[in-house]
Amino acid sequence: MIPWVRLDTADIPGGGGTLRLMQRGAEFSIMIGSNELMNSRLSGSEEALASLSAERIAGRASPRILIGGLGMGFTLRAALAEFGPDAAITVAELVPAVVAWARGPMQPVFGDCLDDPRVKIHVGDVGDPIRAGRGSFDAILLDVDNGPDGLTRESNDGLYTLQGLGAAYGALRPGGVLAVWSSGPSAVFTQRLRRSGFAVEEVRVRANRGRSGAKHVIWLATRPGA
Numbered sequence: 001m002i003p004w005v006r007l008d009t010a011d012i013p014g015g016g017g018t019l020r021l022m023q024r025g026a027e028f029s030i031m032i033g034s035n036e037l038m039n040s041r042l043s044g045s046e047e048a049l050a051s052l053s054a055e056r057i058a059g060r061a062s063p064r065i066l067i068g069g070l071g072m073g074f075t076l077r078a079a080l081a082e083f084g085p086d087a088a089i090t091v092a093e094l095v096p097a098v099v100a101w102a103r104g105p106m107q108p109v110f111g112d113c114l115d116d117p118r119v120k121i122h123v124g125d126v127g128d129p130i131r132a133g134r135g136s137f138d139a140i141l142l143d144v145d146n147g148p149d150g151l152t153r154e155s156n157d158g159l160y161t162l163q164g165l166g167a168a169y170g171a172l173r174p175g176g177v178l179a180v181w182s183s184g185p186s187a188v189f190t191q192r193l194r195r196s197g198f199a200v201e202e203v204r205v206r207a208n209r210g211r212s213g214a215k216h217v218i219w220l221a222t223r224p225g226a
Contacts, residue, residue, distance in 0.1 A: 004022045004029070005022065005023050006022055007023050007105050008020075008097065008101065008105070009021070012032075013094055017032050018032065019097070020032070021101055023105065026040075026108070027039070028040040028105075030071070038072050039072075042208050043072070045181060045205040045215075045218065046074035046075045046078070048078075048205040048218060049143060049218055050081075050082050051078055052179065053079075053082075053139045053179045054079070054082035054083060054139075056139075056220060057139055057177055063086075063087050063138040064090075064136060065079055065088070065137065066089075066130070066141070067079065067089065067143070068142040068144045068159070069144045070091050070098050070099060070102060072106065072109055072110075073113055075141055075143055075181075076089070076113055076119070077113050079141070083118075087118050088120070089118050089120070090120045091120070092128070093121065094125055102114060126159070130159075130168055131167050131171075134170055135170070135172070137172055137173065137176060139177050140171060140176075140178045140179070141179045141181075142181065144159060148182060160189060161192075162195065165193060165198075165221075168196075169223055172223045173225075174225020175223065175225045177221065177223070178222075180218065180219040180221070181217075182219070184216075184217060185204075190219065193219060193221045197223070197224070199222045200221050201221075201222075202217060202218075202219055202220075203217070203220060204217055205217075205218055
């Protein structure tokens with residue numbers, strides 16, 4: 001068996017721990033401690049985060065999309081495929097090294113998606129454009145820290161509190177969608193979304209796009225309106 005090789009490490013701002021970029025042949029993994037945050041072979045649910053969101057805002061002209069978390073680019077590439085040439089997609093990534101890895105050792109995974117003219121990279125907390133974007137976005141896609149029960153950074157919890165969800169609600173246009181990826185379900189979070197004013201749908205999606213294997217959860221929370 002081909003052994004794993006550590007390519008690089010990066011500290012998460014705010015004391016959230018240290019990420020490790022690992023490679024085994026053509027396979028990549030990003031880990032924190034003994035937990036694997038993402039793997040280049042498992043992309044199904046991250047892609048569904050974009051495709052399910054696109055279904056719910058289909059037909060909108062010049063949609064503005066905010067993606068929280070670059071990861072291995074699965075959600076971004078799916079969004080580029082789903083949304084038309086008039087879309088504007090901002091990707092917020094907290095850890096600068098993750099952007100560097102996308103342009104460096106993981107470039108075979110990312111291809112040229114970061115150079116697409118529809119894409120803007122914001123290196124920093126996704127909460128910043130959410131709080132600044134009153135009524136600006138048609139969709140906000142969050143794939144941050146394994147979901148509401150995160151592993152890495154306590155301040156990520158602020159995205160999933162009533163206050164954080166209220167900010168996301170305010171950043172969306174009427175009829176816009178907040179899509180949240182999670183490694184597992186949370187009835188408490190579902191109720192919190194409803195308390196924030198969203199119409200909520202919970203979808204379970206295979207991690208590997210097949211008929212077996214782990215399932216992840218995507219919440220699709222729509223702001224009422226036209």
